[in-house]
Amino acid sequence: MSELLRVGIDIGGTKTDAVAISRDGRVVQQLRLPTGFGPGAVLETAVSAVTQLADRAGTSIGAFGSIGIGIPGAVDNGTGRVSHAVNLGLNDLDLGAELSARLGRAVRVDNDVNAAALGAFHLLEKSASHSMAYLNLGTGLAAGIVLGGTLWRGSRGTAGEIGHIPVDPNGPQCPCGQRGCLEMVASGSAIARQWPTDDPKPARALFSAAASGVSSAIEVKGRFVENVAAAVRILVLTVDVDSVVIGGGLSSLGPVLLDDVRAVLESWERVSAFLASTGLSERIAIVPVEFPAAAVGAALVGVA
Numbered sequence: 001m002s003e004l005l006r007v008g009i010d011i012g013g014t015k016t017d018a019v020a021i022s023r024d025g026r027v028v029q030q031l032r033l034p035t036g037f038g039p040g041a042v043l044e045t046a047v048s049a050v051t052q053l054a055d056r057a058g059t060s061i062g063a064f065g066s067i068g069i070g071i072p073g074a075v076d077n078g079t080g081r082v083s084h085a086v087n088l089g090l091n092d093l094d095l096g097a098e099l100s101a102r103l104g105r106a107v108r109v110d111n112d113v114n115a116a117a118l119g120a121f122h123l124l125e126k127s128a129s130h131s132m133a134y135l136n137l138g139t140g141l142a143a144g145i146v147l148g149g150t151l152w153r154g155s156r157g158t159a160g161e162i163g164h165i166p167v168d169p170n171g172p173q174c175p176c177g178q179r180g181c182l183e184m185v186a187s188g189s190a191i192a193r194q195w196p197t198d199d200p201k202p203a204r205a206l207f208s209a210a211a212s213g214v215s216s217a218i219e220v221k222g223r224f225v226e227n228v229a230a231a232v233r234i235l236v237l238t239v240d241v242d243s244v245v246i247g248g249g250l251s252s253l254g255p256v257l258l259d260d261v262r263a264v265l266e267s268w269e270r271v272s273a274f275l276a277s278t279g280l281s282e283r284i285a286i287v288p289v290e291f292p293a294a295a296v297g298a299a300l301v302g303v304a
């Protein structure tokens with residue numbers, strides 16, 4: 001049955017997650033590798049991940065049903081070309097073609113947020129008519145929108161780029177050229193800027209400092225959570241999706257993040273009958289820490 005396995009590879013800034021999933025969507029093989037830096041090393045990491053999955057599954061690369069990649073940066077999902085993946089040292093790489101040549105078969109490539117959105121949708125196990133926005137909280141902030149099991153990319157691939165909606169006219173300058181973008185106040189980089197620490201997990205450090213009563217931490221955390229809630233509100237009020245699922249690196253904060261965001265949404269619902277009528281606070285969920293959403297989604301992207 002190995003020919004039915006679909007492979008998904010999530011190439012991240014430091015680690016690469018790889019899965020093989022069965023036709024019914026179960027993860028049957030899973031592995032993690034450190035990601036190399038620069039085009040050659042990134043390609044080598046991906047090839048190694050696929051090869052190791054084939055070994056573990058006792059099959060050959062050619063026998064996999066499909067292979068899909070999720071990667072940060074600007075991705076042309078038609079050609080598999082990746083550009084501006086700064087954290088990976090990729091300026092411009094024809095990833096899909098290069099990998100296809102090395103692996104001897106077709107490889108589909110998509111943006112990591114879109115891949116994770118598909119993975120999160122898969123995890124929900126909802127009916128085909130379900131609609132979902134995946135809110136990725138990592139170094140930056142972006143959303144992937146899945147309508148009826150299919151990604152909604154928009155006319156030019158801009159759908160879900162809510163991180164660049166300005167929310168504070170006096171806020172910090174954003175690299176995008178605007179000021180006070182949502183991403184500048186509700187992301188890992190926003191926390192790092194406002195709560196400098198040597199801790200390898202700054203968001204976790206912030207949350208625990210706030211929990212132990214450090215007033216500056218309470219303030220920074222409060223602002224962060226409120227702006228994440230604002231992102232949820234934007235998604236519900238623009239696309240009216242059934243669910244908003246929080247994922248990305250910061251979702252490893254776990255249920256405490258979900259509870260805090262829900263509390264902000266509920267406080268807004270108490271003062272706004274309009275917001276209350278939308279059921280805003282009931283629509284949110286979070287990706288479980290151990291679920292490799294982007295890798296699973298990449299496997300689904302790989303289906304032609």
Ligand SMILES: [Zn+2]
Nearest residue numbers: 164174176181
């Ligand atoms: Zn911006």
